[in-house]
Structure formats: C-alpha cells, structure tokens
Amino acid sequence: xxxxxxxxxxxxxxxxxxxxxxxxxxxxxxxxxxxxxxxxxxxxxxxxxxxxxxxxxxxxxxxxxxxxxxxxxxxxxxxxxxxxxxxxxxxxxxxxxxxxxxxxxxxxxxxxxxxxxxxxxxxxxxxxxxxxxxxxxxxxxxxxxxxxxxxxxxxxxxxxxxxxxxxxxxxxxxxxxxxxxxxxxxxxxxxxxxxxxxxxxxxxxxxxxxxxxxxxxxxxxxxxxxxxxxxxxxxxxxxxxxxxxxxxxxxxxxxxxxxxxxxxxxxxxxxxxxxxxxxxxxxxxxxxxxxxxxxxxxxxxxxxxxxxxxxxxxxxxxxxxxxxxxxxxxxxxxxxxxxxxxxxxxxxxxxxxxxxxxxxxxxxxxxxxxxxxxxxxxxxxxxx
Numbered sequence: 001x002x003x004x005x006x007x008x009x010x011x012x013x014x015x016x017x018x019x020x021x022x023x024x025x026x027x028x029x030x031x032x033x034x035x036x037x038x039x040x041x042x043x044x045x046x047x048x049x050x051x052x053x054x055x056x057x058x059x060x061x062x063x064x065x066x067x068x069x070x071x072x073x074x075x076x077x078x079x080x081x082x083x084x085x086x087x088x089x090x091x092x093x094x095x096x097x098x099x100x101x102x103x104x105x106x107x108x109x110x111x112x113x114x115x116x117x118x119x120x121x122x123x124x125x126x127x128x129x130x131x132x133x134x135x136x137x138x139x140x141x142x143x144x145x146x147x148x149x150x151x152x153x154x155x156x157x158x159x160x161x162x163x164x165x166x167x168x169x170x171x172x173x174x175x176x177x178x179x180x181x182x183x184x185x186x187x188x189x190x191x192x193x194x195x196x197x198x199x200x201x202x203x204x205x206x207x208x209x210x211x212x213x214x215x216x217x218x219x220x221x222x223x224x225x226x227x228x229x230x231x232x233x234x235x236x237x238x239x240x241x242x243x244x245x246x247x248x249x250x251x252x253x254x255x256x257x258x259x260x261x262x263x264x265x266x267x268x269x270x271x272x273x274x275x276x277x278x279x280x281x282x283x284x285x286x287x288x289x290x291x292x293x294x295x296x297x298x299x300x301x302x303x304x305x306x307x308x309x310x311x312x313x314x315x316x317x318x319x320x321x322x323x324x325x326x327x328x329x330x331x332x333x334x335x336x337x338x339x340x341x342x343x344x345x346x347x348x349x350x351x352x353x354x355x356x357x358x359x360x361x362x363x364x365x366x367x368x369x370x371x372x373x374x375x376x377x378x379x380x381x382x383x384x
C-alpha cells in the first residue's frame with residue numbers, strides 16, 4: 001500500500017478512536033439531567049456526560065452544573081453540590097437560582113451570614129424571587145431577628161399569596177414570639193394552600209398544645225403522621241402530650257416510633273427515658289439517657305435526667321458525676337444547680353447544697369423553680 005494511503009488510513013482510525021473516547025452525551029441526557037424526579041445517580045451521570053462532551057457553553061452549561069448540584073443534594077452530597085453551584089455562578093454570575101440554592105447549603109452548614117449574602121444577591125438579580133425572600137426570612141429567624149424575618153416573609157407572600165412554606169415559616173416566627181393565634185392562622189393558611197404539608201400540621205399541633213388544646217394538637221399530629229409516617233418530630237410531640245395526660249403506654253409507643261424514624265433524635269431518647277423513670281424502670285431510663293449523651297455529648301439535660309435516675313437508683317456518686325457535668329455544660333441554668341444541690345443533700349454535704357441553691361437563685365429561675373429552691377433552702381435552715 002502506498003505510503004500516502006497508509007497515512008490517510010491511520011488518520012481515519014485516529015479520528016474514529018477520538019470519537020469513541022469523546023463519550024458523546026446520550027440523546028435524552030438533557031431531559032434526564034434537568035428532571036428533579038429522576039433517580040439522582042442517573043441525573044448526575046446524564047449531566048456529567050453533557051459537561052464532559054464539551055459542546056455546551058454559556059448559560060446552558062451553568063444550568064447543567066446547577067441541575068447536577070440539585071441531584072448531588074438529593075444524595076446528601078453537599079460538598080459536590082456546593083462545588084457545582086460555585087461553577088454555575090462562575091459561568092453565569094447573573095443566575096439567581098444558583099445563588100439561592102447555594103445559600104441553602106450555607107444555611108445547612110450553619111454559615112448564616114454567607115447564606116444571607118447569597119439570598120441578597122439572588123433578590124438583587126430577581127426582585128420578584130419569592131423563594132429567596134422566604135429563605136432569607138428563615139435565616140433571619142435562625143439568627144433571632146424576628147422583625148427582619150417577618151418583613152421578608154411578608155414580601156414573599158405579597159409576591160406569591162399562595163406560598164404555603166412562607167406561611168409556615170412565618171407561623172414559626174409568630175410562635176417564637178408567643179403570638180399563638182397568629183401562628184395558628186399562618187399554619188392554617190399553609191395547610192389550606194398545601195393540604196399535604198406534614199410540617200405545617202406538626203407546627204400547628206405544637207401550637208395547639210402550647211395553647212392548652214391537646215385534642216386539636218393530637219388531631220393535627222396524627223394527620224402529620226398519616227401524611228408522613230416517618231415524621232419523628234410529630235411522634236415526639238404527641239408523646240409529650242400523652243405523657244402529660246398520664247397515658248404512659250401511648251407516650252412510650254410514640255417516643256419509640258420517633259426513635260425508629262430517627263435513631264439520632266436526642267430529645268426522643270430523653271423523653272422516653274422520662275417515661276421509664278415515671279414507671280420506676282430506672283435501668284431503662286439510664287440506658288436511654290446514655291444513648292442521648294452518646295448522640296449529643298453536650299446535652300446538659302440528658303446528664304441532668306440521668307443524674308436524677310442514678311439518685312433514684314441509689315448510686316449517689318454516679319448522680320453527682322452527672323450533675324457536675326450538667327453544670328459544666330450549662331452553668332447558667334438554675335435547674336442544673338438545683339439538681340446538684342439535691343445530690344449534695346443526699347450525700348450530707350449541706351453547705352455545698354446551700355451554695356448551689358443560692359447560685360441557682362441568681363440565674364433568674366422560673367417562678368416554680370424559684371419556689372422550689374427557696375423551699376429547699378428553708379429546709380436546710382438557710383436564707384436565700
């Protein structure tokens with residue numbers, strides 16, 4: 001074969017190989033990449049093929065990174081999602097949705113200032129972006145700024161009067177401010193606009209409980225569980241109500257379901273431990289408080305409750321160790337000092353008990369706790 005013909009054949013083979021190695025995107029990759037309902041792994045693969053093909057540029061490429069980030073979020077891979085949102089914004093710095101979604105990641109990471117900065121930019125780029133206003137309002141609430149939170153949520157609802165999540169978040173703000181009627185009204189609006197919103201039912205049930213209406217509370221919490229059978233918070237709150245009604249078996253069942261739904265739910269372990277303590281099952285109570293501490297070693301309330309259980313069981317030294325740890329974790333809680341004082345009295349260390357009780361009085365205890373401390377001081381023959 002002539003040398004020129006061999007060269008042409010070699011070039012053709014190289015071209016074919018190059019095409020093979022390019023791994024072109026599949027015909028339906030665009031539809032899969034942008035489909036939030038598609039399995040996350042399939043969507044990620046589709047978006048990745050589009051990116052690697054190298055034919056997509058500009059805003060379309062920014063959207064591809066944005067879509068892949070959403071799929072990474074569905075897989076709880078926030079670091080990969082963050083990298084893709086960063087790339088999307090680098091390619092198109094005027095993409096409000098990317099700023100909004102990156103703000104959500106910063107919120108989950110606890111970096112609230114960065115979250116607000118991204119929501120600010122999303123709103124600057126799109127002043128009618130109701131979702132960004134709602135998200136920023138949610139973060140202002142996390143930062144304890146109820147006024148700014150309410151202002152943003154009001155604006156979100158002006159832009160979208162049927163925005164169920166904005167009603168729900170604003171209801172949370174009202175509840176924290178102690179305005180239960182406004183909170184319930186907003187949770188009700190959230191439910192009216194989204195009858196399948198389990199979180200709105202949970203929040204309204206919690207508010208009904210705070211208002212002293214346990215029947216309505218249980219009805220809402222039960223509906224939340226019907227809508228979302230693994231809603232750990234709904235089980236936990238319903239368990240609290242059942243315990244307050246002295247329905248200990250039902251309370252125990254609800255706390256156990258809360259733990260089944262979320263095995264890392266510290267509060268559910270503490271609450272179930274309280275029921276076991278009520279029933280005199282101190283070993284089980286201690287085990288549950290121990291699990292709470294394992295999950296959250298900084299939970300002073302878990303150490304406090306375990307101290308009480310150890311004392312009931314007759315192990316005063318273990319009770320003292322846990323009471324000391326509760327005080328160390330939160331030295332500004334009068335309840336922790338009151339419990340340690342109780343242990344000190346059991347150990348006949350009355351002077352130490354008096355010191356703890358007096359310290360507790362300086363920490364603005366509730367009226368009930370204040371009376372308890374003053375009574376204990378009187379029993380020890382001491383003055384406040």
